Amino acid sequence: MVLTTISAVLFLVVFLADLFGFHTNPYIGIIFFLVLPGLFVIGLALIPIGTWVERRRRAAGRAPSAAHWPRIDLNDPAHRRTAVAIFALTMVNIVIVSLASYRGIEYMDSVQFCGQVCHTVMQPEFVAHQQGAHAPVKCVECHEERGATSFAKAKMAGTRRLVAVVANSYPRPIRPSGDEHVAAREACGHCHSPGEFHGDRSRRIVEYANDEKNTETATTLKVHVGGGDGRGNAVGIHWHANSGTVVEFVAAEADQQTIPYVRATGRDGVVREFYAEKVTPEAVQGSRHRMDCLDCHNRPSHQIASTPERAVDAAIAAGAIPKTLPFIRRESVAVLKATYASQDEASQEISRMLGNFYQAGRQASAAEVSQAIRGVQDIARRNVFPAMNVGFGTYLSNIGHTDSNGCFRCHDDSHTAKDGKKIGQDCELCHSIE
Numbered sequence: 312m313v314l315t316t317i318s319a320v321l322f323l324v325v326f327l328a329d330l331f332g333f334h335t336n337p338y339i340g341i342i343f344f345l346v347l348p349g350l351f352v353i354g355l356a357l358i359p360i361g362t363w364v365e366r367r368r369r370a371a372g373r374a375p376s377a378a379h380w381p382r383i384d385l386n387d388p389a390h391r392r393t394a395v396a397i398f399a400l401t402m403v404n405i406v407i408v409s410l411a412s413y414r415g416i417e418y419m420d421s422v423q424f425c426g427q428v429c430h431t432v433m434q435p436e437f438v439a440h441q442q443g444a445h446a447p448v449k450c451v452e453c454h455e456e457r458g459a460t461s462f463a464k465a466k467m468a469g470t471r472r473l474v475a476v477v478a479n480s481y482p483r484p485i486r487p488s489g490d491e492h493v494a495a496r497e498a499c500g501h502c503h504s505p506g507e508f509h510g511d512r513s514r515r516i517v518e519y520a521n522d523e524k525n526t527e528t529a530t531t532l533k534v535h536v537g538g539g540d541g542r543g544n545a546v547g548i549h550w551h552a553n554s555g556t557v558v559e560f561v562a563a564e565a566d567q568q569t570i571p572y573v574r575a576t577g578r579d580g581v582v583r584e585f586y587a588e589k590v591t592p593e594a595v596q597g598s599r600h601r602m603d604c605l606d607c608h609n610r611p612s613h614q615i616a617s618t619p620e621r622a623v624d625a626a627i628a629a630g631a632i633p634k635t636l637p638f639i640r641r642e643s644v645a646v647l648k649a650t651y652a653s654q655d656e657a658s659q660e661i662s663r664m665l666g667n668f669y670q671a672g673r674q675a676s677a678a679e680v681s682q683a684i685r686g687v688q689d690i691a692r693r694n695v696f697p698a699m700n701v702g703f704g705t706y707l708s709n710i711g712h713t714d715s716n717g718c719f720r721c722h723d724d725s726h727t728a729k730d731g732k733k734i735g736q737d738c739e740l741c742h743s744i745e
C-alpha cells in the first residue's frame with residue numbers, strides 16, 4: 312500500500328507537471344511514464360498477495376487466527392464507511408491506471424522515446440529526421456503499422472533491440488534489413504497519394520569549383536514527377552506507384568541494388584518481362600516484390616549526404632558557408648574528408664584546421680572565417696557519426712542515378728523484353744535539363 316500510494320502521488324504530480332509542459336528529458340520520461348506506473352501496479356498486486364500470505368500464516372497457527380471471512384454489514388456505519396472508501400479508492404486506481412497506460416503508450420510512440428533514449432544508437436537517424444521535411448512526422452508513423460497487434464509487435468521488437476543495446480551487440484552502422492526494420496510500406500499513403508502530384512518539379516543543383524573564387528555552376532532539372540490524370544492515377548515518374556500499375560521485380564541482393572528481372576504491365580496493357588543483360592530466366596531466383604514508394608524513396612526521412620562535396624555545395628548555396636571566402640569550397644571538403652574518432656574531435660579539428668588555413672597570411676575577415684567554421688561543423692554534426700560508423704555515403708538514396716544506381720538499376724537500356732522493348736534511359740524521359 313505504501314508503494315502504491317507513493318507512486319500514485321508522484322505519478323499524479325508528474326502528470327500534472329507534464330500537462331503544464333515541464334517535461335524535457337527522455338530518461339526522466341522513462342521513470343515517470345513507465346517505471347512509476349510499473350511500481351504502482353506492482354504495489355496493487357502485492358496487496359492481495361500480502362493478504363493471502365497473511366491468511367496462510369494464520370492458518371498455520373503462526374499468527375493469531377482469524378478463522379472466518381469478515382462479515383460485512385452495510386447497516387453498520389463503520390462498515391459502510393470502509394466500503395465507500397474501498398469503492399472510491401478503486402475508482403481512483405482505475406483512473407490512475409488508465410492515465411498511466413495512455414500516457415505510457417503516447418510516450419513510447421514519441422519521437423523523443425524512439426530517437427533519444429538510446430542516444431548514440433539512433434543519433435544518425437534522429438538528427439537527420441529533425442532536419443528533413445518529415446521532422447513533424449513521428450517515427451512510428453512510418454515504422455509501425457497501425458493497430459494494437461502491430462503496436463505490440465513493434466514494442467516486442469523494440470525490447471529485443473533494447474537487449475542488443477544493453478549487451479552492446481548491435482550492428483554499427485545499422486542497416487535497414489529484415490521486415491521489422493523496413494518502414495511500414497503502406498504508411499506513405501496515409502498522407503500522400505501518387506495521383507495528387509502536380510506536374511514537373513523544378514530542381515536547381517548548384518556546384519562550386521575548388522578554385523580561389525569558388526566558381527558557381529548551376530543545373531536546372533525539371534523532374535517529371537507527374538500530375539494526376541483526374542482518376543487518381545499519375546503520369547510520369549509516379550506512374551510506377553499507381554494502384555493500377557503493377558511493376559514487380561526480383562533483387563539479387565538484400566540491399567536491392569542489383570535488379571536482374573522486372574515484370575510490368577505497360578500502358579498498352581501488355582505484360583512484359585525484362586531481363587538484364589546476360590541474365591537467363593533460370594538464373595533469376597528469389598521472390599517477386601511489387602514496387603512501391605520505398606523502392607525509390609528509401610531515404611525519405613534520414614538523408615545523410617552522399618559526399619562532402621554535396622553537403623558543402625548545399626551549405627554554400629544556402630549561405631551557411633560564405634562563398635566570398637577564398638578557397639572555402641576546397642578547404643571545407645578537405646577537412647570533412649578526414650576521419651575523426653568522435654563528433655567532438657571533428658568539431659575541434661575543423662575549427663583548428665580552417666582557422667590555421669586562414670591565418671596564414673590570407674585576406675579573410677574573421678567574421679566570415681568563424682561563420683564558415685560553424686557551417687562546416689554543422690555539416691559534420693549532421694552527417695558524421697563515428698560512434699555508429701556512419702558518414703558520407705553510408706546510406707545512399709535510390710532517387711536519381713549519380714550517387715547510386717537508383718533509377719538506372721532498371722532504366723539502363725539493357726533490361727530487355729522478348730519483343731525487344733527496353734526499360735529506357737532517354738534523358739528526357741524523367742527530366743529536362745537546362
Ligand code: HEC
Nearest residue numbers: 425426436437440445448449450453485487493494609612
Ligand atoms: C517519413 C517516414 C519515416 C520517418 C518519419 C522515420 N523513418 Fe526511419 N526509416 C524510414 C525508411 C523508409 C527507412 C529505410 C527502410 C528501408 O530502406 O528498408 C528508415 C530506416 C530507419 C532505420 C534503419 C537504419 C537506416 O538509417 O537506414 C532506423 C534505425 C530508423 N529509420 C529510425 C528512425 C527514427 C528513430 C525515427 C524518428 C526520429 C524515424 N526513423 C523516422 C522512414 C522513416
Ligand code: HEC
Nearest residue numbers: 444445448452453494498499500501502503604605608611
Ligand atoms: C504523417 C504524414 C506523413 C507520412 C506518413 C509521410 N509523409 Fe511525406 N510528407 C509529409 C509532410 C507534412 C511533408 C512536407 C510537405 C511540405 O513541406 O511541403 C512531406 C513531404 C514529403 C516529400 C517531399 C520532401 C522533400 O524533401 O522534398 C516526400 C518525397 C515524401 N514526403 C515522401 C514520403 C514517403 C516515401 C513516405 C512513406 C515512407 C512519407 N512521405 C510518409 C507527411 C507525411
Ligand code: HEC
Nearest residue numbers: 499503504505508512514534536548551552603604607710
Ligand atoms: C519510380 C520511383 C518513385 C516511386 C515508386 C515513387 N516516387 Fe515519389 N518521387 C520520385 C521522384 C524522382 C521525385 C522527385 C524528387 C526530387 O526531385 O527530389 C518524387 C517526388 C515525390 C514527392 C514530392 C513531390 C513534389 O511535388 O514536391 C512526394 C511527396 C512523393 N514523391 C511521394 C511518393 C509516394 C507517397 C510514393 C508511393 C505512393 C512515391 N512517391 C513513389 C520517385 C518515385
Ligand code: HEC
Nearest residue numbers: 546547548550560573575577607710711717718721740741
Ligand atoms: C524496378 C525497376 C524500375 C526502377 C527502379 C525504376 N523504374 Fe521507371 N519504369 C520501369 C518500367 C518497367 C517502366 C515501363 C517501361 C515500359 O513499359 O515502357 C518504367 C517507366 C518509367 C517512366 C515512364 C512512365 C510513363 O508514364 O509511361 C518514367 C518517367 C520512369 N520510369 C521514371 C523512373 C525514375 C525517375 C526512377 C528512379 C527514381 C525509376 N523510373 C526507377 C521500371 C523501373
Ligand code: HEC
Nearest residue numbers: 514516534710711712713718722735736737738740741742
Ligand atoms: C529513369 C529516369 C531518369 C533518366 C532516364 C535519366 N535521369 Fe537524370 N535524374 C533522374 C532523377 C530522378 C534525378 C534526381 C532528381 C533530384 O535529385 O531531384 C536525376 C538527376 C540528374 C542530374 C543531377 C545530378 C545531381 O548532381 O544531382 C543530372 C545532371 C542528370 N540527371 C542527367 C541525366 C542524363 C544526362 C541522362 C541521360 C543519359 C539522365 N539524367 C537520364 C532520373 C533520370
